[in-house]
Amino acid sequence: MFHQYPITECFFCGKPALGKEYGKIVEKINAETSTKIRAALCISCSQKKEFKFTMADLCEVSDVPFEELKNYACIANPLRAFPENIPDSQIKEIVIGISDRYQCQICLDFIELRKRVEDHHTESHPEIPMFRCNSGCNLCYCLSSRKSHKAHCGIVCPVCKQKFAVDTGHFLRVDPCVKCPVSGCTTAFQIKKNELGEDENGINEFLMHIMTTHVWEILKFAETG
Ligand SMILES: [Zn+2]
Ligand SMILES: [Zn+2]
Ligand SMILES: [Zn+2]
Ligand SMILES: [Zn+2]
Ligand SMILES: [Zn+2]
Incomplete structure (x- = not known):
């Protein structure tokens, strides 16, 4: 349901x-x-143009170069994109869906996905002392709650299933992972290298995650029942 x-x-x-x-x-x-x-x-x-999430936005948010996108199964899937004989410039404009928003933890306003939480802070409540959490959630909080927030913030490692703060280096040195860069999202994907040193599916899962959890798909009315 x-x-x-x-x-x-x-x-x-x-x-x-x-x-x-x-x-x-x-x-x-x-x-x-x-x-x-x-x-x-x-x-x-x-x-609204600013709500539309395109292939170019996917590259920007994921930091995966456009030239590499079509190597991933979730993009190469014929339902998704890359129809043949279409120039790259047009593929970049393909709309995946409507961009999600995340919630400011200070004023609880919703912020557009591509907008930096610091910029929102500067525009909306610069007088409140804040810190930006680098343990995993990537959000701003009132400075007074720093200690209590840091005590529980972290990302559950998809490999060993334990929670670690990003700044411990666990996801770099122990179990290599790519962390979702979206503010408020604490999801990570394991980078599995094959014998050629290529990632096997961590990035594919990561791209799929962005497209399905941070982008709203517009349904055809027939599908909505
Ligand atoms: Zn509206
Ligand atoms: Zn705010
Ligand atoms: Zn945090
Ligand atoms: Zn781990
Ligand atoms: Zn995410």
């Missing part, structure tokens, strides 16, 4: 988003519970 946001208002702007003519249904996976979530999106938000 789906955990649902109110399906009558737009998840992004709060305006009514009812039915086929005024709204769309979007769906993504909740990274913490691995269950699907649905929300409504109004037509005007669905058309």
Whole structure:
């Protein structure tokens, strides 16, 4: 079953988003519970350029160069992208879905995925002393909660299943992993090298994770039931 946001208002702007003519249904996976979530999106938000998450955005967020993207199964999948005979410039413009947002831990506002948490802080509440956590969550908190936050923040290692703060070096030296760079997300993927020194599927899982948990897929009305 789906955990649902109110399906009558737009998840992004709060305006009514009812039915086929005024709204769309979007769906993504909740990274913490691995269950699907649905929300409504109004037509005007669905058309906003800044909400659209493209192939070029995927390269930027994941730090995987565009030339390498098509080597990964989740991208080479014919349903996803890279139709033949289309120039790279057009492939970069392919819209994967609607960009997710993350929550500021100081004012609880939602911040657009590509916006840096520090920039939001400078614009919205520069007077509050804050720190940016480098243990794994990548979020900003009030300076006064530094100790209590750092005591429990970390990422569960996909290899040994124990929790480590990123700044301990565990994911570099002990069990090599790539950490999801999205603020608020504490997911990591194991980098498994084959005999040629190439990563076998950690990056593929990582790209798939970004596309399914940080990007809302716009459903066709027939699929929404
Ligand atoms: Zn809207
Ligand atoms: Zn804030
Ligand atoms: Zn943290
Ligand atoms: Zn480990
Ligand atoms: Zn993530």
